[in-house]
Amino acid sequence: MPFFAYKARNAHGELVQGVLESPDSGAVAEQLFNTGITPIEIAPTKKPALGGEGGWWARLTEEKIRSIDVQLFSRQLYTLLKAGVPIMRGLAGLQESAINKSFGRVLGDIRESLDSGRELSAAMRRHPEVFSAFYLSMVRVGEMTGRLEDIFLRLFDHLEFERLMRERVHTAMRYPMFVVIAMAVAITVINLFVIPAFAKVYAGFNAELPLMTQILIGFSNFMVRFWPLMLALVVGAGFAFRIYIATAAGRYRWDKLKLRFPIVGKIVLKGALARFARSFALASKSGVPIVQGLNVVAQTVDNAYIASRITQMRDGIERGESILRTAVTAGVFTPVVLQMVAVGEETGELDSLMDEIAEMYEREVDYELKTLSSQIEPILIVGLGIIVLVLALGVFLPIWDLGKVALHK
Structure with missing residues (x-):
């Protein structure tokens, strides 16, 4: 995605500058507004260089920043802030002790930004490849409410949940x-090497081969002759698919299609609902307004189709509709979620019930993932059996026919 340099004003009227990665300038403006910053100027720019020492080879071979680095940073910063350590001294210590040197340079840049008068969320916003929009929004809320240490603890729990989900998948x-x-x-291997060898043997029989054998030999000859073209088509299709799902429309259609896959679709849906419930509860407990909360929560579900439905909910709530009504209209939530939303909205305990929904779906996803291999195994065995049967019939039927002819002579 392209990068955009922006100039903006924060809540105190101070000038804030940085670079964000986003599909277009409108998305950059929306992201800035969601974190309480009013954009003044947004212009395309090149990817910001971080560090830059060592030349292009050093940048190419440098260690990548992983989600576990951000997760541990959140837990360490919570501990330091809770102990009363000033944030500048805490960041300096974390920078010196950082095992990942790339992340250490990010912390150094954040310290420099804080020295120049920026807020922590604005300093982190300069590194969109490290800190997600949801992470930045939560940090911004922590700054506004004075509960920054609690926010970092909740972000640590949220990132731990995301990490466990990915590992289970x-x-x-x-x-x-x-x-x-x-x-x-x-x-x-069979089509390129085994079947051609049998085809040479069958050619000496001067007999009509069974249909199955003719099909196998024809497909094998096609592969032997055109395998470079087939390989190029497979590689090209893979690249074309990656380019397609990198577009907004392609990602939307692919994520919608994933929900319809047998076996896997229900796991994707439950995982997305678990992320939604956990993120919504986290935002609600942190004091994020519900409209802004839904906007940032939509970015955590990891599914463009469901994210669009959550955005649709936000639009409905802005028009004055209830959360339950907008959730029903969205059409992606299960009856259990809708029932819990109804009770939570009625009692004012929506954040607690959302936590319970998240825990419920986490358990279900965990169970589904643990049994996924056993669910897919029969399909794989049937598929493997069909392939073996076709190959066996195609290879051995001519030999069987010749054997019968020899016995009748």
């Missing part, structure tokens, strides 16, 4: 992906 998908890749490699 990767663990659950490891076995199915290994089986699929192994099947693809086996099919390629």
